[in-house]
Amino acid sequence: MRSPASNETTPLRVVPRPTRVTTGETVLRLSGDFSIDIDNSSSLKSSIPRDLEQAIHHTTATLHKNRHRYLSPQRGAEFLISGTQHTEIQKLILSLNGNGKPRSIAHDAVLPVEDRVAAERYELELATDGSAHIEADTSLGLYRGLTTFQQLFFYSGGKDGFQYTPHAPINIEDQPAFGWRAVLLDTSRNWFGEEALLKMLDTMALIKMNVFHWHITDSNSWPLGLDDFPELAGKGAYSPEEVYQQKQIQKIVLYANARGIDVVPEIDMPGHTAIIAESHPELIAGYQRTPFVKYAHQPPAGQLRFADDKVTEWTKGLLQSAVTVFSSPYFGTGGDELNTTCMMEDEETATTLKSKGWTLEKALDNFTEQTHAVVRANKKTPLVWQEMVLTHGDLPSVKKDTLVSIWIDSKDAAKVLAKGFRIVHAAADYFYLDQGQGGWLGEEGGGDSWQGPYKSWQKMYSFDPYKDVEEGKRKLVMGGQCSLWAEQTDETNLETVLWPRAAAVAELFWTGAGAEGYPRSSVEAFPRMHDVRFRMVDRGVRAIPLQPYWSALRPGTTNK
Amino acid sequence: MRSPASNETTPLRVVPRPTRVTTGETVLRLSGDFSIDIDNSSSLKSSIPRDLEQAIHHTTATLHKNRHRYLSPQRGAEFLISGTQHTEIQKLILSLNGNGKPRSIAHDAVLPVEDRVAAERYELELATDGSAHIEADTSLGLYRGLTTFQQLFFYSGGKDGFQYTPHAPINIEDQPAFGWRAVLLDTSRNWFGEEALLKMLDTMALIKMNVFHWHITDSNSWPLGLDDFPELAGKGAYSPEEVYQQKQIQKIVLYANARGIDVVPEIDMPGHTAIIAESHPELIAGYQRTPFVKYAHQPPAGQLRFADDKVTEWTKGLLQSAVTVFSSPYFGTGGDELNTTCMMEDEETATTLKSKGWTLEKALDNFTEQTHAVVRANKKTPLVWQEMVLTHGDLPSVKKDTLVSIWIDSKDAAKVLAKGFRIVHAAADYFYLDQGQGGWLGEEGGGDSWQGPYKSWQKMYSFDPYKDVEEGKRKLVMGGQCSLWAEQTDETNLETVLWPRAAAVAELFWTGAGAEGYPRSSVEAFPRMHDVRFRMVDRGVRAIPLQPYWSALRPGTTNK
Structure with missing residues (x-):
């Protein structure tokens, strides 16, 4: 067995790290005519939901297009001994457990938050003979498995480049620890167009985030174009072009749901x-x-x-x-x-x-x-902010069934839980993406942002969702999110502010404590964070580098 | 006279703010066939340097392409009363003082730093009858004037959009306070391709920065492709594609020089x-x-x-x-x-x-x-860092003629000056662009970057180049720069880290103390910083927003 670099607990560089993983060291390559099929005995065979079908096409295309290479000084050449015939993966077979008409991904994306954990569960097997299989109870589960499958593969480079995985046999049993893994985006203080939002949703899907908390309106502009209230955006939007029209919103929501993402809107009031x-x-x-x-x-x-x-x-x-x-x-x-x-x-x-x-x-x-x-x-x-409680x-x-988001201080979680409410962790001392850009109110000399310094991905990752939460209250913790208030962010820097940091939040709330307990180790996670960052870049996302490239190629060399 | 918004000292939104300005409130528009010509009596008429000729073409094209609108709630409509016939500017005339064969922009871009101040001087006149004139002693001075001229104009919007200036008559006498106004970029820790560098040089030219301090090599990679030492990049570059070949470097240098920018290379040694x-x-x-x-x-x-x-x-x-x-x-x-x-x-x-x-x-x-x-x-x-002294x-x-850059602490400037050396201000406590992205060395929980928080543009702008500098030593202060060490920066976030912050540094060292003295007021500068930021965005640069758009449109409303 190849040992994972530094103190990684798995050599797989899948983000979020799957719950249970076993790997080997056989190199398999993807056949040039690799395809994804439905198991003959599966109920999908006769009636496949349209969004799952599209996800299958998209996964196949993405796998063939991938140009992301393994991060090591040899860029993966250590796995690809010249002249070796690597067994090919011809097909990935999907099986849906149970009978009955399969539900769409979109259907299960908007389940109540407590039901999402089970719905996102999947198993993935990749044997050394090249056979590959994903099994799940829902289309959503299969979709999560497809996303993991993509991240198993690296591009070889060279003139006859191909996709390969160095880790077969691979067995994965996976499901999230929390049903709320969100990005909040404020689209009132500055404007973000539809294209930017759709691209954000694609990147969220890559790391299995499942909630887009859309803080759609605020005091600065009203970009929400409602058919019954056209005057609100008519006079309150930054311009006629900077409006999400009702039909357009429905398109965005459908796009998100088909990727396992629930779009939770927010009209903040009365302030x-x-x-x-x-x-x-x-x-x-x-x-x-x-x-x-x-x-x-x-x-x-x-x-x-x-x-x-x-x-x-x-x-x-x-x-x-x-x-x-x-x-x-x-x-x-x-x-x-x-x-x-x-x-x-x-x-x-x-x-x-x-x-x-x-x-x-x-x-x-x-x-x-x-x-x-x-x-x-x-x-x-209803979903409200902590002051309402x-x-x-x-x-x-x-x-008491109201969802309450903690934002002022992570310590406030215990107070809200004590009152018996379900909570979402979104505290500024860990999860505010907008901090550390300097004070934005005009003042001589400027200053740091109001809630202190930049929140690094390591800081976010070190959060313990159960800190000061008594055993009996843990079931009230729905998950967490990172929040991007847009005083100093618009389309120019949306991606550089968000990615890859949010991937640490995605992994934290997907993986939960894991065998290692809380806090999760950001040192252990570093190689995965590098990998997913470069995978994002390969997909055209401006995710920022976390270290010099020299260090990204050499996990474990660049720690304090 | 229209009063400038908030406490602006000039209604012009030119960055860097010109030294001496008078303005009026006549609106002039640029003719559809506006062109830039040479004064008949000028020595340029018979022999115009190629780079000045190109700058003229480029300025004309840029003016016609401009889609940047005036930042106010009405987006400039307050200046454009329907039905009003605005006098048109048909021509801008350039005059070069003196006789003799005109030197190129590139020639004067690489003058000794003390000689640059005079070489960058220009005068600009825009009369209410539409006549426009720039006069200078050098092609470089004319180039700086052309850059200012571009920033006088706003796009009207509407279906027959045109360019206009609301501030005629305009008289400007302008020259920099300091001859070294630089950006340092480290191209060793992460890679930046030629296209990214050229685009950076274009943006530097927009704000009249005149030195690209190119920290080309370091311990992580050796992207410097020298014909006599091919093995250095051959084995030390991140990849064969991530090398600046010698010919390519000469092209980059020429591109910079033609924009009034000196490319000062650095091979850092012996560390x-x-x-x-x-x-x-x-x-x-x-x-x-x-x-x-x-x-x-x-x-x-x-x-x-x-x-x-x-x-x-x-x-x-x-x-x-x-x-x-x-x-x-x-x-x-x-x-x-x-x-x-x-x-x-x-x-x-x-x-x-x-x-x-x-x-x-x-x-x-x-x-x-x-x-x-x-x-x-x-x-x-030679140019060295402060430890050498x-x-x-x-x-x-x-x-004693060695140029010494201050980086560890701005307080060290006085110590180096005391030894009689010329200095460049580049201290980490004001001018490090890379700070505030969080610690990048792997560690549990992460942390803030090593030199404290993000350096906001306001912080940079508040710097006093003469703090603790006795009168007799002031002539040894060559200017200053902001430095971008690239541990956490590559092409994905080069622009969002650099722009528009560096414009504050450009203005600080161009304008000097001005009539107001040091420290310069960042509150006064805010409307100009917004304007130049949106001008950058209009040119395809990912300069980040400084405030909610609501505030950018309403100078003076959003101060502490």
Whole structure:
């Protein structure tokens, strides 16, 4: 057996690292007419879901197109002794367990988060005689197996280049530890076009991420083009071209679902809504009020007048219109960074509160109750930020099935869990991709970003999802995500900010503790991170280098 | 007069801000058949240098292609009242002062650094009747004026889009405060292809940077393809494709010179040379010795056996071969981070020192004396890092005309100036572009980069080149540069790491203290930085956004 480089626990360079792996050292090559087939006895044979069929075509094409070479000083030549006849892999056979009409990948991509772990399970076998097989209970599981299969192969280079794997026989049993492995992208502060989003979804799929938390609107621009509310984007988008039209969103969602990715939209409210004032000034308190630092976390100030019944009614209509555009079982209503000064100094709000005899919290509770009712009436579960549970007292409107994202500090997870809510880890001290680009508010001399330095992939990878979480509460941890708030990011640097860092988050929440426990070792993961980075580059993604190329070729030489 | 937004000192959004500017508020548009001509009385009329002629063509084409719009909520529509007939600019006339055969841009790009300031001087006039004129003493000065002229214009948008300037009449008298305004790029740790370098030079020219400090070799790879030493790149480059062949280098140098940029090469020695061992193992002490942390600042360890006469002779040959490839009056020989343990534990070096009765410092002095003699014999001045003056005692070999770059700490500038050397500011605490990407040496949990957080453009801009510099020493400050060490940078993120940050450095060292004194105000500069960033993006450069687009359109709203 070839030993893995440095302290790798597997010589496979598959990201995320599969749960259970055995490998050998036989080199197999992919036949020039390699193809992917369905097992004759499988229910897929008679009725294959369209998205799985497309995934099969895509996998075959991707394998033949691959030009990524093994990262070692000899670029893999050590496996390819001249004159050796390597056994060829002619076919990869897919089998779906069970009977009944197979469900599509897209169908299972939007299962409730707890059901995703089982649905993503697959087994992969690659024998030394070249026979190859993936088995799963779902199309989604087969899709995950196809993704792993791609990462087993390296390009030989040379004039008759071919694809080979140096690690046969390979046996993999794999499933994620967590059902929520997400990227959040904020598309309000700066604009990202459809092409950039689709490419991001492709790269997420490569590393088996399964949730795109789409923070679609905020105070800076309103790119959400809803058929029933055209004026919102009409006056609130950066330009007529910088709008996601409703049909286009549905296309993006379908594209994501077919790759096993749930698109969870978020319309953050009642804060983070200032731009609504461009089309509906009467709905917003304190629009562009200055000094902004008193009335908002960042300019422009302005929040929904959520104490006002008319505003609540309008918001319910908006939500009813938005919710149906998305296939996700979840809908994000935000709830972070509510600025109370902005509300209390708003004359109309003050008058309303007085006439109703309400506190601001009571008004928020009423607003939440009514808006969440729209989400629930559409058979969806609300997703909120931690303040909705920790900051405004115990609001009865926030029902216990609500998903709560932790963002301010990872220590806050325990507090939310103590109240019995399910959580998603997204804390700024580990998972904020936007940090470390320098302060962006104008000031003499600048400074570091507000939440401290750049979060390296190693830092993200060192996170323990169960830190301070008692045994009985662990089942409430749904998973985690890295978040890209877009103050200093647009299409020019989306990929360099996101990749390959997010792959560390993908692996952390797919693999879980593994046999080694938490924290996972970033030193052990380094060779895989290099490999997946260069695989991304081979696919045209601007994933940044993690070390000098000299070091990338020599795992284990460049540690502290 | 329209007042400039926020606290801008000029409404012009030209980067670097010109030294003396007056503006008005007449809108002029560029004629559809706008052209650039030579003044009839100018010596250029009979003999125009080829590179100036090309710059004229390029400027005309760039002006017509421009799609960059004015950054304001109305995107410049406030200047373009419908139905108004804007006077057209038909021609821009260039005049070269003096008689005699005009020199090329390239000629003056490689003047001694003290002579550059006068050579880059120009005057620009744009009258309300549409007449436009640039006057200078050199082709290089005219070139700088052409660059400014481009930045005066914005695209109108609309179906019959045109270029206009809202600020006529405009009078500019401009020249740089410092003759060294550089970007350093390390092309050894990771590879950058020719196309990426040429594009970088174009962007440098846009902001009037005038030195490309090319740290071409280091310990990780040897991409320098010299006709006389083919084995160095043959065995030391990352691949046969990742080599700058000698002819290709000359093409790159010419391309730079024609844009007013001096390419100052650097072969860092005697440290930072480990990779030479791949082709000449006998020249290198301690190649790949571990633990690297004992023998080098980063892997792989290995340094020239500089005490050895044969090594010195070989190095002289190498320098003679390399020096002639470049047109610069300067040649960098490095001299930073010499690891003494690596040398003292090298048996051959120890034996040599003993037999000669030399200390390591004496050996270094001899090596420097002899290698610098080659540089000087070719009529070039050596450029070294600060350790050559501060760390090894006063080496007589380091002559007082040597240029010394400050890198470890900006406070070290005063120490080097005290010894009477000319300096270039390149200190890590202000000007290291690579910082803030997280630690890159493998370690559990990762960490921040070695020299602290990301250096924001505001931080760079806040630098005072004369801090702690007594009046009499100021003439020894040649200028400054930002440095991009490439541990975590290659072509995927070159532009996002470099742009637009380096524009702040360009402006700082072009403008000098200005009327406002040091430190320059980054708040005042913000609107220009936004503008030049979007201008870069319009030219296909992945310069990163500095704020939400909402803020970029509204200068002054988003300050602390």
